[in-house]
Amino acid sequence: MATLRQIRGLSPFFALDVGRPDDSWHDGEALSHGPALPDALDRISTRYRTGERRVAASLFFLGYTARLVSPVVAARAVDGVAPDIRPANLWWRYGPEGLQVRLKEPVAGVGIAESLAPAVEAVHAVTPVARGLLWGNAGSSAAGALRTISRGGVDCLALADELFADPPLKDTGDFIPFPGEVVFRRRSCCLYYRLDGGGTCGDCPLPPRRT
Template sequence: MDLDPELAALRLLGGFSVLRTVPRTAGATGPAEATGTPGTRRLPTLAEVYAPAAPAAHPDALALRVATVADRLRTPEPRVAASIAQQGLAARLWSVSLGCAVLYGQVPDLDPGLLHWDPLASAPDDLWLAELRPLPGDAATVAATVLHGHLEPLAAALRARHGVAAGLLWGNAGSALAGAARELGRWARAHGRTDVAARARGLTDELFAHPLLRPTGTRAGTAFRRRSCCLYYRVPGGGVCGDCCFARPPRSSPGAASG
C-alpha cells in the first residue's frame, strides 16, 4: 500500500506515531504554524535546529526546547532536560518510521530540511512534514532516515551545547526504539494483526543489529534493559524508568553510569 497524502493509517497507532503533512492554520487549536503567511509563527526545520550555527530566525530553537522541558519537569539541570527532550524526539521519529514501514511498506523521507518542529509544544513532539516523498520501508532506509539523518546530528548538538554523554544519548535512542516497537506490537496483537506484529519484530531486530544501537542494551522479546541512564531520576518526583540500568535511583556519583 502506498503512502496516502495524510498518512491516515498512523492515527490508529496513537499520538506518538502521527505525522502531520498539512500545517495548522492560525484558527486551529494549538500554536499557529510556520508557513510564511501573516499572523503565523514560523516553525524551524530540524536541519535548522541541528545546525552548528543556527540561522538568525531560529538562533536558539534547541536551547528553547531544553528550557521548555526543564520548566515543565521543574528541573534546574539543563543536562537532564536535554536528555529527556532528545528521548522524546527520538520516540516520535522511531514511531513514525516503524508505523509507516509496517503499515504501508514504505516510509516518508524525513529529511531534516523537510521536517518542521515546534520547540514549545507539549509531548509528544509536534512535527510537520512539508513534502511527502516515499522511500522503501526496509531497515537500512529507516536507519539512514532516523539514526543518521536525525539522531547523530542531534546528539552532536546536545553534546556540544549541554555536555550530555554520547552513551546516554544512544541509550535513549535504543530505549525509544524498543518502546516504539513495543507499542506497535501491542496495537497489532490487540487488533489481530499478526502480520504487522511480525513485520515490526523483524524490522526492530534488524535495527538493533546496527553498530550504534547494538551496544545500548539487552533485549528479550519486547523487553529491553539499557546499559545507561536517561537521568530521569534527577527530576523532582522522578524515579528510575522500567528499562533503566539502575534498580533504584543512585545516591551518589549520578553521572557515573549515564554514559
C-alpha cells in the same frame, strides 16, 4: 504517503502531520544553529525545575525520538517504507504542549541512524550530554514502538533484529525473551530519575528508587 494514514490508525502516537505550519515553528535545520534549541532547553529546565542542562537535553531528545522514531518503526512494520525524518524535512517547536514535530513533505527517508545523527550532534554541541545516552533514548523509543505494534498482532521480531543489528542502536540495549511481549533493557539511563519526583523507567538499567 499512504503509510502515514495507515500507521495513524495503529496508535495516535504514530501520527505525523505534514505541511508548513505558522511562524511559531522552527525549520528542522535550526536544531544545528541559532538560539532555537538552547531556548527549548531553557524552557524544559524551567518546566521540570532542573538546573542540570544534560537532563533537559535528554528530555528534549526523548520527546524528539518518541515523535519521530516511533512512526518510522511503525511504517517499516506495515509496509517497509518509512517517512523522511531528517532535519531538512522537519518543522518543530517547543511550547506549552511540549515538543511538536511535523514533516515538510510526505516522502520516503533513510535509516534511523542517518536520520537522527544530525540531531544527536546538535544536542551534544549545546550541552555536555553523552551521545550514548541520546542514542539510548532513540533505542528506547524504537523498542517502545515495536512493543505497541506487537500488541496489535504484528510480528516484529525480524524488524527488531534488523533495526538493532548495527551501531549505534545495537549498543543501546538488549531484548529480553518474554512470551508474547517485547521487553527491552537499555544500557544507559535517560536521567529522568534526576528530576524532583522522578523515578526510573521500565527499561532503565538502574535499580528502582526506594521511596
